[in-house]
Amino acid sequence: xxxxxxxxxxxxxxxxxxxxxxxxxxxxxxxxxxxxxxxxxxxxxxxxxxxxxxxxxxxxxxxxxxxxxxxxxxxxxxxxxxxxxxxxxxxxxxxxxxxxxxxxxxxxxxxxxxxxxxxxxxxxxxxxxxxxxxxxxxxxxxxxxxxxxx
Amino acid sequence: xxxxxxxxxxxxxxxxxxxxxxxxxxxxxxxxxxxxxxxxxxxxxxxxxxxxxxxxxxxxxxxxxxxxxxxxxxxxxxxxxxxxxxxxxxxxxxxxxxxxxxxxxxxxxxxxxxxxxxxxxxxxxxxxxxxxxxxxxxxxxxxxxxxxxxxxxxxxxxxxxxxxxxxxxxxxxxxxxxxxxxxxxxxxxxxxxxxxxxxxxxxxxxxxxxxxxxxxxxxxxxxxxxxxxxxxxxxxxxxxxxxxxxxxxxxxxxxxxxxxxxxxxxxxxxxxxxxxxxxxxxxxxxxxxxxxxxxxxxxxxxxxxxxxxxxxxxxxxxxxxxxxxxxxxxxxxxxxxxxxxxxxxxxxxxxxxxxxxxxxxxxxxxxxxxxxxxxxxxxxxxxxxxxxxxxxxxxxxxxxxxxxxxxxxxxxxxxxxxxxxxxxxxxxxxxxxxxxxxxxxxxxxxxxxxxxxxxxxxxxxxxxxxxxxxxxxxxxxxxxxxxxxxxxxxxxxxxxxxxxxxxxxxxxxxxxxxxxxxxxxxxxxxxxxxxxxxxxxxxxxxxxxxxxxxxxxxxxxxxxxxxxxxxxxxxxxxxxxxxxxxxxxxxxxxxxxxxxxxxxxxxxxxxxxxxxxxxxxxxxxxxxxxxxxxxxxxxxxxxxxxxxxxxxxxxxxxxxxxxxxxxxxxxx
Numbered sequence: 001x002x003x004x005x006x007x008x009x010x011x012x013x014x015x016x017x018x019x020x021x022x023x024x025x026x027x028x029x030x031x032x033x034x035x036x037x038x039x040x041x042x043x044x045x046x047x048x049x050x051x052x053x054x055x056x057x058x059x060x061x062x063x064x065x066x067x068x069x070x071x072x073x074x075x076x077x078x079x080x081x082x083x084x085x086x087x088x089x090x091x092x093x094x095x096x097x098x099x100x101x102x103x104x105x106x107x108x109x110x111x112x113x114x115x116x117x118x119x120x121x122x123x124x125x126x127x128x129x130x131x132x133x134x135x136x137x138x139x140x141x142x143x144x145x146x147x148x149x150x
Numbered sequence: 151x152x153x154x155x156x157x158x159x160x161x162x163x164x165x166x167x168x169x170x171x172x173x174x175x176x177x178x179x180x181x182x183x184x185x186x187x188x189x190x191x192x193x194x195x196x197x198x199x200x201x202x203x204x205x206x207x208x209x210x211x212x213x214x215x216x217x218x219x220x221x222x223x224x225x226x227x228x229x230x231x232x233x234x235x236x237x238x239x240x241x242x243x244x245x246x247x248x249x250x251x252x253x254x255x256x257x258x259x260x261x262x263x264x265x266x267x268x269x270x271x272x273x274x275x276x277x278x279x280x281x282x283x284x285x286x287x288x289x290x291x292x293x294x295x296x297x298x299x300x301x302x303x304x305x306x307x308x309x310x311x312x313x314x315x316x317x318x319x320x321x322x323x324x325x326x327x328x329x330x331x332x333x334x335x336x337x338x339x340x341x342x343x344x345x346x347x348x349x350x351x352x353x354x355x356x357x358x359x360x361x362x363x364x365x366x367x368x369x370x371x372x373x374x375x376x377x378x379x380x381x382x383x384x385x386x387x388x389x390x391x392x393x394x395x396x397x398x399x400x401x402x403x404x405x406x407x408x409x410x411x412x413x414x415x416x417x418x419x420x421x422x423x424x425x426x427x428x429x430x431x432x433x434x435x436x437x438x439x440x441x442x443x444x445x446x447x448x449x450x451x452x453x454x455x456x457x458x459x460x461x462x463x464x465x466x467x468x469x470x471x472x473x474x475x476x477x478x479x480x481x482x483x484x485x486x487x488x489x490x491x492x493x494x495x496x497x498x499x500x501x502x503x504x505x506x507x508x509x510x511x512x513x514x515x516x517x518x519x520x521x522x523x524x525x526x527x528x529x530x531x532x533x534x535x536x537x538x539x540x541x542x543x544x545x546x547x548x549x550x551x552x553x554x555x556x557x558x559x560x561x562x563x564x565x566x567x568x569x570x571x572x573x574x575x576x577x578x579x580x581x582x583x584x585x586x587x588x589x590x591x592x593x594x595x596x597x598x599x600x601x602x603x604x605x606x607x608x609x610x611x612x613x614x615x616x617x618x619x620x621x622x623x624x625x626x627x628x629x630x631x632x633x634x635x636x637x638x639x640x641x642x643x644x645x646x647x648x649x650x651x652x653x654x655x656x657x658x659x660x661x662x663x664x665x666x667x668x669x670x671x672x673x674x675x676x677x678x679x680x681x682x683x684x685x686x687x688x689x690x691x692x693x694x695x696x697x698x699x700x701x702x703x704x705x706x707x708x709x710x711x712x713x714x715x716x717x718x719x720x721x722x723x724x725x726x727x728x729x730x731x732x733x734x735x736x737x738x739x740x741x742x743x744x745x746x747x748x749x750x751x752x753x754x755x756x757x758x759x760x761x762x763x764x765x766x767x768x769x770x771x772x773x774x775x776x777x778x779x780x781x782x783x784x785x786x787x788x789x790x791x792x793x794x795x796x797x798x799x800x801x802x803x804x805x806x807x808x809x810x811x812x813x814x815x816x817x818x
Contacts, residue, residue: 011815024219027248035259038266039249040811041220042803043735046753047787055809059816076786077671077691077755086791118253 008128010037010063011056012121013048015080018069018110025114033118034125037065044068046079050090053104054097058137063103063128067120070108080108098136103128152184153272154210156201157264158192158217160247165190167251168264173216176265182276184208193223201227202234212240212278214271216264218247237280239734239802242271266815273814277807281734284780288374289475290725292718293318295366295664296480298326299707300699300714302348304478307718309357313725316472317352318380319362320660321411323429324349326482330412330515332522332529334707335571336602342428342524349430359472363435365660367469369477369667372781373694374730376474384465386436387422392460394432398422398452407440414516416534417526422452427524436461476694476721479668479678480714481661483700485513486550486557486654498556500549502621503651508629509535510648511622514568517650521575531579533648540583540647543576544631545569546619547589550654558654558675563704565652566593570603572650573612585612586644588619588633596706615642622649655704668695669757677703688717692756692782696720735785735802737778744775744797750789751776758782759789 014020020041026033042048045068056064066087074080087106094101105127107120155177159165170188178186185208191197192215204210213236215227220243228238244267254260290313294305297319305317317324329349331341352358361380368379387398402420409415412425421441422434442449443463453461488499489506504511510533512520523529533540547565550557566589573585592614594600606612617634624630628645635642657676665672670690671679678701681691688696696717699710724730737750741764751759762777776798778789787800796805 009815011812021221024221024245024248027219027252030252032255033253035250035254035256035263038263038270038815039245040270040808042787042808043800044786044788047791047800047803049791049805049808051805052808052812055812056815059813061815076784076788078753079755079786079788082753082788082792 006129006133008036008062008125008133009060010065010121010125010128011061012037012039012065012067013042013045013052014039014066015045015068015075016041016043017075018073018108019067019117021111022109022113022117025111026117029114031114031118033121036125037121044074044076044079045083046074046076048083050086050093053090053094054099057099057103057134060138062131062134063105063124065105065107065120065124067107067109067117070110073110100131100134103131103134151182151212151276152208152210153182153212153214153275154201154204154208155180155183155186155268155272156192156204156213156215156217157186157188157246157268158197158215159188159190160218160251161191164217164246164251167254167257167260168246169257169261170216170264172261173246173264173268177268177272180269180272183272184210192217193226198226198230201230205231205234205236211236212242212275214242214244214268214275216244216246216268216271219243219245219249239281240275240278242275242278244268244271269814270811273810274807277804277810278802281801284732284734284736286372286374286730286732286781288724288728288730289376289473290314291316291472291474292721292725293366293376293378293472293474293477294480295477296326296482296699296701297321297324297352297360297362298480298482298699298710299328299345299348300482300710301326301478301480302352303711303714304480304698304718304721305352305358306348306355307715308721309355311722312357313722314357314359316359316361316378316380316474318364318366319360320365321425322363322385322433322435323425323431324352324360324362325426325428325430327515328707329426329428330414330522331518332525333571333575335567336596336598338571338574340523342522346428346430349428353430360431361470362431366664366667369669372779373692374475374724375781376477376694378472378474378477380470380472382468382470384467385433386438386461386463386465387434388460388462388465389431389433391458392433393458394424394434395457396424396434397455397457398461399424399434401451401455403449403451404440404442408437413519413526414513416516416519436463476696476724477668478696478698478714478717478721479664479670479701480698480717481658481664481701483655483704484658485515486656488513488550488557488651488653497558500556500651503546503549503619503649504622504624504629505651508622508624508649510540510629511651512648513651513653514565514572517572521572521579529579531576531583538647539580541580542584542644542646543573543586543648543650544619544629544644544646545573545585545587545650545652546631547587547652549651552590558656560675560704561593562652562655563593564655564706567596567599567602567706569650569652570594570606570612574606574610577610577612585610586631586646587612587614588617588631589614590616590618596708617642655700657701661701668692670695677701688713688720694724732780733785735800736780736783737785737787737789737798737800739776739778740797740799741775743795745795746774746776747794748776749792749794750798753788753792755786755788756782756784758784
């Protein structure tokens with residue numbers, strides 16, 4: 001059997017009001033996109049805990065996308081500002097825990113930007129596809145098992 | 151837990167690219183799933199009945215529907231499940247249409263994605279908990295802050311609908327700036343003639359509690375349940391005794407020390423005064439900063455002449471508290487004082503126009519007083535310095551507006567119209583006079599507005615010059631106005647007798663303070679901020695607080711009145727029900743692990759996080775923890791992600807729910 005082509009797995013955390021609705025708009029506009037992203041809906045990007053991102057990589061994601069309302073347009077006034085500040089710090093820490101921070105993507109996609117959402121999703125998937133599978137966690141796990149066996 | 155999975159074909163919308171039967175089959179073997187099936191139209195009556203039937207037959211306690219976007223039919227399915235005995239918050243939607251079938255062509259990969267999406271929802275619902283909507287009682291009483299035309303309109307609308315209103319005004323009388331105006335554009339109606347009947351109506355209305363010379367001191371609580379403290383400043387006159395005869399005002403020996411606020415400093419007023427003859431209420435106030443009694447302990451002339459013994463020199467500020475359901479802020483505007491600003495002031499001012507130094511360089515409101523029949527000149531156009539009739543008047547528009555280098559970036563909106571009106575009134579009263587208007591653009595967009603400006607130009611012969619004024623100075627008893635006519639391309643010099651500056655409208659200086667009291671945002675200029683500029687223009691981000699009039703942005707009378715009625719309607723929508731139902735998606739603090747760092751309080755945009763003291767049985771303080779006021783919380787979850795000890799959780803989107811969603815993907 002020929003080796004399967006690598007299909008990246010992307011987990012996207014999106015806010016309910018802007019990006020989720022923008023993704024809905026992409027759907028109602030029938031804008032085709034690659035099927036590799038799985039969306040997890042949260043009320044606001046402010047709700048996204050950095051641990052969610054690590055958990056996603058640990059669960060087998062090759063890339064993570066975070067998307068919410070444009071700065072200044074937050075449904076909850078300032079949630080996305082807190083998120084933006086949080087991610088600025090977190091990106092550095094991500095390298096520290098051994099996750100290539102270029103696998104984590106951010107975007108602001110409003111409820112009216114269906115087309116932009118498609119471009120963002122396809123762009124992230126393409127980038128991750130080029131980077132190849134994220135194996136760090138899998139290797140660690142296998143390594144641990146070997147240690148136990150020995 | 152027994153979970154039912156229902157996959158909708160949505161006709162062919164989902165079924166065309168997702169093999170729905172395969173999704174249902176795959177999920178039927180998934181841990182926790184007790185029932186799975188696919189149906190043509192899940193949202194139709196037969197589809198909903200299918201769900202209800204399965205709930206009863208299989209004794210399901212949670213439901214996942216794979217269908218269109220939750221923004222579409224989440225409510226439909228929640229309602230259907232509730233009617234079959236499953237808590238509506240035990241229902242999750244997997245978006246198989248907008249996020250899957252409509253955006254993909256390849257059936258196998260779309261089906262695989264659909265299975266993942268349903269799995270995510272199934273894993274989440276395993277950690278859902280039955281929730282009840284939050285029910286908040288509504289106090290059907292409104293507070294209106296500001297007694298200008300906007301506040302008056304809001305108060306009357308609400309009071310006429312049968313609800314009690316508390317109207318708070320910081321000045322001794324209601325009426326606001328509209329009471330100062332001479333005539334109103336574009337009909338040249340006498341301003342006081344149309345306003346004063348409404349002021350009297352407010353005063354006599356059985357549903358309105360009018361508190362003048364009062365300020366809001368404290369606002370606590372949340373939508374439907376505010377507790378408001380109002381400071382009633384000491385008038386030094388007992389309002390329940392005073393008949394408004396005016397003897398005290400006439401006999402006050404202090405005549406020249408205080409400048410009349412109502413006449414915009416063009417005249418003086420006594421120490422005990424009523425702002426203007428038609429004031430409502432017609433009860434004087436003693437200005438303690440100029441009254442002789444408060445300086446030397448002598449005089450008491452007012453007390454001697456008052457037959458009702460209404461003068462009370464020892465009167466103190468009193469505090470009144472009210473239970474309030476909705477608040478309308480109508481704090482209004484003031485004019486930008488454009489005299490030269492001191493070094494380091496954020497605005498530079500227009501020192502080169504001589505305002506404040508040259509006596510006959512006045513602002514728009516001062517001209518209103520001069521043109522008003524109730525003004526210092528009884529409506530005759532006489533300039534302030536020597537009370538002579540000016541034969542040449544220059545009006546300058548956009549002084550401070552649309553000029554970021556010296557004033558503000560925004561357009562004050564009403565100046566084009568009131569300048570046309572001023573020039574017209576001047577020409578009507580001084581037939582041989584000349585009127586010049588320096589303008590940048592004419593913005594006369596309103597019903598009958600452009601016609602009004604054209605009338606000023608064409609019928610009344612007002613000369614409009616497109617250009618800015620660089621300098622105004624005095625020479626040989628004339629005011630030399632140096633400017634530019636940008637259409638003719640020439641420099642202009644007009645030797646005027648009087649200059650009227652249309653200065654920018656700015657919010658009342660207390661606006662930001664009031665906004666902070668109310669916990670609502672304001673912009674960099676101090677104007678209060680609406681929650682959505684297009685669709686929710688009178689609502690603020692804090693539930694139950696609405697905006698009316700120029701506290702929001704520069705606007706004219708009809709717009710202020712319309713906005714005031716809109717705000718009143720919003721308040722009455724709230725008063726239409728006894729109980730306010732809210733989504734239970736709010737944050738909750740686990741007091742046992744909360745360390746009381748209050749980071750959550752810092753990130754909360756709604757001031758919903760409060761401090762709560764934990765005490766033992768003896769009443770000793772153990773610790774102070776965060777507490778979420780569910781009435782204020784809007785459910786964004788920023789506190790949840792911020793909490794270092796994970797003691798705040800957003801119900802409906804708790805950490806374990808989201809972790810479950812993420813982990814469900816480990817196989818994908």
